[in-house]
Amino acid sequence: MTDNTHPKNNCINLSLWKNIATQRTDSVGSTLFNIGVFSSMNRLNGLGLNILSSMTGKDANGVQVAGLSNMVGGSMRGVQVAGITNINGNNLTGLSVAGLVSITGNHARGVIASGLANISGDHTRGIFISGLLNVSGEGASGMLFSGLANVAGGSFKGLSGAGLLNVVGKNLAGMQLSALANITAEEVTGVQISGLGNVVGGTLRGLQIGTANMATRAKGVQIGLFNYYKESLDGFQLGLVNANPQTKVQLMLFGGNATKLNAGARFKNRLFYTILGGGTHYLDFDDKFSASLFYRAGLELPLCKQLFVSGDLGYQHIETFKNKDYGIPARLYALQARVNLEYHLTERLGVFLTGGYGGSRYYNKGVTYDKGAIVEGGVVLLKW
Known part of the structure; x- marks a missing residue:
């Protein structure tokens, strides 16, 4: 009979269940080859194959394959493959593949793949x-x-x-x-x-x-x-x-011939600005209600202390609502270009005039619905 208590002892571990094994679980030796259903051993330095589970109290070096789980109390160096979970109390170096979860208490180095989660220190x-x-x-x-x-x-x-x-x-x-x-x-x-x-x-x-x-x-x-x-x-x-x-958020209120009544928020940096807003009555006041949302981006330059000139390009989405019942498209989009002249009356209030050109088109076909010059004017609340 082999002395399983010697530190340098290596042996083969054949097990049918946890309490039936050729190596005592409190042994200080190590196992070279393990095959069974549910195995528990001190150290593994080799190959372990189990139908259900493999438990190693200290370190494992080699290959562990189990149908359900592999558990190592110390460090694992090598390959672990389990149907559900691999658990290592200390470090992992190598390859770990689990159907659901891989857990490593401290360092993990290598390739770890799991169906559900990987957790490491x-x-x-x-x-x-x-x-x-x-x-x-x-x-x-x-x-x-x-x-x-x-x-x-x-x-x-x-x-x-x-x-x-x-x-x-x-x-x-x-x-x-x-x-x-x-x-x-x-x-x-x-x-x-x-x-x-x-x-x-x-x-x-x-x-x-x-x-x-x-x-x-x-x-x-x-x-x-x-x-x-x-x-x-x-x-x-x-x-x-x-x-x-550096961004200044400014409120703009203006009217014009494109969309009659408009409000927008201008996000102005040192030179560049963007405007988000909406307007009502893209069609005439005689028609039923229509509205639009618009976005513009441009560049502003000072002409003198209170006078500024700017230019921008814009996109406008237009909804005509019930006007579609009278042969007008339900929705349109417009591309527009503008040049603006702005004068600051005070630190909080400015006025501006706009000239430009734009055209509205159908979304579902490349046809222009309307086009022409744009004329607008309004006020800007510089601080609000």
Whole structure:
């Protein structure tokens, strides 16, 4: 009979159930080859094959394959494959594949793939792939791919791609890609791309692309429908609405021959501005109610202290409502160009005159409905 208590002992472990095995579980030796239904051993230095589960009290070096779960109390170096879960109390180095969940208490290095979630401690390195969720602690790096979300509790270096959400608790150096949102609590050095929003709690040094982009400080580029940063470190914004410390939000009230009564909000930076607004009665007052929404972007230059000249290009969506019953298109769009002359009467009030040209067209066919000169005039509330 072999002495299983010797530290250098290696043996073969054949088991049918937890309490039936050729190696005692309190042995300080190690197992070279294990095959069974449900096995429990001290150390594994070789191959373990189990129909249900494999439990190793200390370290495992080699290959563990189980129908349900593999559990290692210490560190695992090698390959783990389980139908449901792989659990390692300390470190993992190698390949871990689980049907549902992989859990590593401390460091994980290698490739980890699970159907549901991967959870690891600090200083994760490698490639993590999960159906729903990847969670890591401080100092993670590598590539994270998940169907739902990636969450790094500390800083992260590398590529993080998720079906919905990426979250980094500290700094990001690399790239975040998501369908919904990317959130980094402190600094970003790299790229954030999302379908809805990107948020940086500290400094952005790189690129944000999304419907809405927000950062506390920006030394990079924001591209989206709405862009905002609180403090400028030489940032650049390209979008429908751009807001930063230099942005002035001004209310415009005006009338004209294109849409008779209009109101808009102008987001004005040092030179460039955008205007969002709406108007009523694209058709004549004699007709039934019609309305429009418009967006304009342009450049303004001072002629003297209180006099300014500007030019912009605009897009207008037009709804004619019940007028469609009288042969008028239900909706149209218009492309317009304007030149504006603005005079500031006080610090709070200005007046302006506009001249331009535009044409409205059908959405469903390349035909012009109406075109002609644009004449408008109104007031702008510079501070309100």
